[in-house]
Amino acid sequence: MKDGLDLRHDVQDAQLVDRNSENIGRCDALMLELRDGKPPRVATIVIGGAARNERIGRWMTGLARLFHGRGDGSDGVSRVPFSAMKTVGDTIQLDVRRGELPSEHVEQWLAEHFVCRIPGAQGKKERRK
Amino acid sequence: MPLPTLAHLTAAANGPRAHRAWVSAVLCVTLATMGCAKKDYKSETGRTRAWTATLELARQQHGLRATNDAVTRQLLDRAIEARAKEEPLLAHYAKSDSERVAARGVLDSLQQQIRQLEQATR
Amino acid sequence: MKKWAELALGVVTSMGGFLEVGSIATGVQGGASFGFQLGWALLLGTICLAILMEATGRLAAVSGRSYADLLREHMGIRFFIVPLVAVLIPSFLVLVSEIGGVAIALQMATGIAFRWWAIPIALVGWFLLWRGTFSIVEQGTAMLGLVSLVFLVAVFKMHPEWSAIGAGLVPSRPDNDKAKYWYLAVSILGASISPYLYLFYSAGALEDGWTIKYLNVNRITAGVGNLFGGGLALMVLVGSAIVFMPRNIQVDAYEQISLVLATPLGRGGFVLFLVTLFITCFGATVEITLANAYLLAQGFGWPWSENMKPAKDARFATTYTVVILLACIPIALGADPLKLTNISMVISAASLPVTVIPLLVLMNDERVMTTHSNGWLGNIALGSIAILAVALFVLAAPLYHLGGG
Numbered sequence: 001m002k003d004g005l006d007l008r009h010d011v012q013d014a015q016l017v018d019r020n021s022e023n024i025g026r027c028d029a030l031m032l033e034l035r036d037g038k039p040p041r042v043a044t045i046v047i048g049g050a051a052r053n054e055r056i057g058r059w060m061t062g063l064a065r066l067f068h069g070r071g072d073g074s075d076g077v078s079r080v081p082f083s084a085m086k087t088v089g090d091t092i093q094l095d096v097r098r099g100e101l102p103s104e105h106v107e108q109w110l111a112e113h114f115v116c117r118i119p120g121a122q123g124k125k126e127r128r129k
Numbered sequence: 130m131p132l133p134t135l136a137h138l139t140a141a142a143n144g145p146r147a148h149r150a151w152v153s154a155v156l157c158v159t160l161a162t163m164g165c166a167k168k169d170y171k172s173e174t175g176r177t178r179a180w181t182a183t184l185e186l187a188r189q190q191h192g193l194r195a196t197n198d199a200v201t202r203q204l205l206d207r208a209i210e211a212r213a214k215e216e217p218l219l220a221h222y223a224k225s226d227s228e229r230v231a232a233r234g235v236l237d238s239l240q241q242q243i244r245q246l247e248q249a250t251r
Numbered sequence: 252m253k254k255w256a257e258l259a260l261g262v263v264t265s266m267g268g269f270l271e272v273g274s275i276a277t278g279v280q281g282g283a284s285f286g287f288q289l290g291w292a293l294l295l296g297t298i299c300l301a302i303l304m305e306a307t308g309r310l311a312a313v314s315g316r317s318y319a320d321l322l323r324e325h326m327g328i329r330f331f332i333v334p335l336v337a338v339l340i341p342s343f344l345v346l347v348s349e350i351g352g353v354a355i356a357l358q359m360a361t362g363i364a365f366r367w368w369a370i371p372i373a374l375v376g377w378f379l380l381w382r383g384t385f386s387i388v389e390q391g392t393a394m395l396g397l398v399s400l401v402f403l404v405a406v407f408k409m410h411p412e413w414s415a416i417g418a419g420l421v422p423s424r425p426d427n428d429k430a431k432y433w434y435l436a437v438s439i440l441g442a443s444i445s446p447y448l449y450l451f452y453s454a455g456a457l458e459d460g461w462t463i464k465y466l467n468v469n470r471i472t473a474g475v476g477n478l479f480g481g482g483l484a485l486m487v488l489v490g491s492a493i494v495f496m497p498r499n500i501q502v503d504a505y506e507q508i509s510l511v512l513a514t515p516l517g518r519g520g521f522v523l524f525l526v527t528l529f530i531t532c533f534g535a536t537v538e539i540t541l542a543n544a545y546l547l548a549q550g551f552g553w554p555w556s557e558n559m560k561p562a563k564d565a566r567f568a569t570t571y572t573v574v575i576l577l578a579c580i581p582i583a584l585g586a587d588p589l590k591l592t593n594i595s596m597v598i599s600a601a602s603l604p605v606t607v608i609p610l611l612v613l614m615n616d617e618r619v620m621t622t623h624s625n626g627w628l629g630n631i632a633l634g635s636i637a638i639l640a641v642a643l644f645v646l647a648a649p650l651y652h653l654g655g656g
Contacts, residue, residue: 013324013331015552026552028328055328090315107553111565120382121568124560179501186498186510195513196521199362200506207504 005088007042015091016047018098024078025103027092028052031079042082045094048103049077078103170222170232177215177235180208184242188249198250205246212239258468264389265476266483267396271535272352273345273442273599274484275528276592279511280502281435282491284428287419290485292436294420296443297481299639302632303444303607305473306614306625307453312461312469313623318453318606319549321613331550337605339543342447344595346539346578351588352532355505360525366585373579376536380571385458385557388541392534399531401512401523402486408515409493416489434654437647438593440639441600443481450606451542454549458557466623487511505589536575544571593655601647603640611637 005011011027018024029051033043046052053060078101086093098104115121183204191201219232281289307318314321323331353372354365379388425432452473461469490511495502502508505528512520541557548555548567561568582588611633614625625633 013327015320015324023552023554026323026328052328056332057329060332107565110569111562115561115565115568118381118561121561124382124384124558175499176501176503179499179503182498182500183507183510186494186500186514190510190513190521193517195517196509197360200359200509200521202362203359203506204504207506211503 010088011045011092016045017091017093018096018101019093020098021091021093022098024094024096024098024101028055030082045080045082045085047078047080047101051077076103076105168218168222170219170224170228173215173218173222174232174235176211177219177239180211181235181239181242184208184239184246188242188246191246191249201246201250205243205250208239208243208246212236212243215239254468258471260390261468261472262476262479263397264393265472266393266479267399268389268393268531268534268538269477269480270396270399270402270483270487270527270531272349272528272532272588272592273445273596274439275352275487275508275531276502276505276589277435277439277442277596278484278487279491279495279508280593281439282488282493283495283500283502284435285425285432286492286496287416287489288423288425289432289435289439290416290419290488291422292439293443293481293485293488295422295639296440297477297484299440299444299636300448300481301474301477302636303449303610304452304477305470306610306629306633307449308456308461308469308473309466309623310610310613310620311453311456312465313463313621314619315457315462316619317457317545317549318450318610318613319546321619322609323550323552325613325616325619326609334605334609335546335550337602338446338450338546341595341599341602342445342539342543343574343578344591345445345447345599346536346543346574347581347586348588348592348595349532349535349539350579351582351586351591352505353529353536354582355588356525356529356532359506359509360529365588366583369579369583372533372536373575376533376540377572377575379537380540380557380575381561381568383557385455388537388557389455392530392537395530396527396534398523399483399527401516401520401527402483402490405512405515405520406486406489406493409490411489411493416485428654430650430654432654433646434597434650437600437643437650438596438655440643441596441598441647443484444603444636445599446602446606447539447542449610450546451538454542454545463623490515503589536578540571540575540578543574594651597647597651597655600643602644604637604644607633607637607640 007030012030014027016024016027025047027045028048029046030042031044031046032040034040080094080096080101084095086095099108187196187201187204190196191198216236219236220229223229223232278293281292310321311317316324322334326334350369350372351365354368357363357368357372358365383391456465456469491502491508494500494511494514495507500507508528509521509524512524514520516523544567545555547553547570548564551566553566554564555567556564559567581591611625611630613619614629614633617624
């Protein structure tokens with residue numbers, strides 16, 4: 001086991017899971033907190049939204065704006081405090097619930113308004129080996 | 130084996146946009162040339178003769194009840210389409226008198242096969 | 252005992268699922284124009300695919316992550332978009348071609364124009380994904396795909412010169428029509444080595460819960476399964492060579508392909524051709540749709556699994572729904588399925604570098620692969636494929652222009 005966390009390799013773009021080990025997206029950006037007189041520290045894990053779109057490129061930001069129609073850019077972004085990190089491994093587990101995250105709104109919206117309106121969405125023989 | 134990690138490989142691409150602009154340009158050129166394929170007298174006479182041979186085989190198999198009516202009719206339709214397409218193409222590509230005569234002959238053979246198959250499927 | 256059963260199933264699945272519209276169309280066109288001479292392209296393509304699938308399968312079994320997952324994580328979102336788009340576009344085109352193949356099969360069976368079948372096919376495919384589990388989707392269609400063995404039967408019945416077929420497995424230069432020869436070689440390679448295949452395989456390894464214990468299963472499934480499948484595809488090429496080449500028949504329409512089986516096997520062969528085309532293309536339709544959904548879901552970190560009910564992975568389910576419904580539109584509008592197939596095979600071939608080169612790097616990353624990273628042999632193999640991929644990228648468009656259409 002190595003000591004210390006390689007932010008670029010182990011955190012950025014890593015798969016994030018919530019308290020119940022369900023996928024909640026990937027770490028799209030890390031925000032540093034700048035403090036007067038003290039060294040900056042990693043404060044927030046950012047999931048989705050404008051941060052991710054900007055990293056992809058300007059065209060993605062434009063495309064997203066088309067879909068969301070809003071200009072404030074704060075929609076669909078989850079900012080999770082770094083302290084919420086519980087475990088780090090193949091995936092990073094955060095001490096949050098999926099339902100609390102703004103970046104999961106699309107998933108919930110689709111589940112409510114589209115997927116669950118179609119018969120058969122709730123039943124499938126889940127075969128896990 | 131000391132190979133660079135993906136981070137090294139993608140460091141350049143994660144940076145300036147010029148890299149991706151170049152890739153997009155190549156893709157555009159690739160896609161643009163996709164529409165056109167080389168045609169000439171030889172290829173089009175070959176294509177016409179191929180349809181003639183197809184119809185001969187189709188008529189044979191139809192007689193043996195090996196193929197169903199739907200497919201035989203569809204083959205016939207495609208051959209008729211091909212003939213309509215090849216006639217002006219061959220007129221365009223045939224440069225000498227002998228080529229024009231040969232083209233005529235090839236088209237006539239196809240027409241003959243079309244008629245024979247039409248009769249067989251009546 | 253269970254491992255043997257899984258192994259057998261894996262091999263059979265690979266074999267039954269190998270043929271699809273691309274390998275059928277390119278094999279038939281290759282055989283009609285150049286007899287057995289292009290057999291080497293099929294052999295080369297099959298070997299490359301086996302190596303790539305073994306690699307992505309090993310990747311998944313050792314790391315517990317799919318190739319798409321690792322691509323995103325190790326490349327960063329910005330560069331991930333490149334392979335994402337480079338896979339989505341060609342595989343979407345191939346998907347449209349597969350739906351075209353199913354539609355043409357139904358047109359040939361019923362006489363009803365293929366355009367009318369596009370939407371029903373997409374709906375049935377969607378329903379299978381919506382309600383089915385991964386094993387049903389993957390194994391069900393592949394088992395039914397074993398009907399493609401009819402090509403083997405047809406070839407045997409025609410008593411070919413097996414030594415001549417063997418000679419064709421060695422690369423040779425064509426006597427004439429060089430541009431067409433190399434164009435067909437590229438399209439055969441593109442049909443055999445489609446990125447969605449090894450991406451799907453690695454996601455499938457996770458769906459089936461593969462671990463390090465499955466490394467040998469992986470090797471044999473990827474190796475033997477594909478070799479058998481490639482052998483079947485070779486029978487398509489050989490069958491076409493025997494029936495079409497002596498008659499100078501070129502293949503410009505799918506209906507002509509029915510003659511390859513009708514001639515030696517009569518009505519039975521004809522019917523089985525229609526069934527083969529239907530099943531193999533339908534299986535590929537569902538598989539490519541899933542592969543694209545996996546790529547997006549894993550790349551962006553959404554919950555995903557074909558074994559989960561759609562309510563629990565809404566974005567994943569919505570993605571495959573949208574993909575399959577969009578893909579039927581060109582066919583519903585009457586696009587020529589064979590032309591589409593030919594173009595998509597060449598574009599697929601050209602898109603290979605962006606998925607092969609990162610794979611080569613990942614297979615050497617000890618943080619990912621631990622003790623199972625590539626040895627020198629694996630690297631020579633993958634490295635050679637990478638070089639081939641770059642060559643295909645450069646040559647695909649010019650060859651299509653010079654020799655295709």
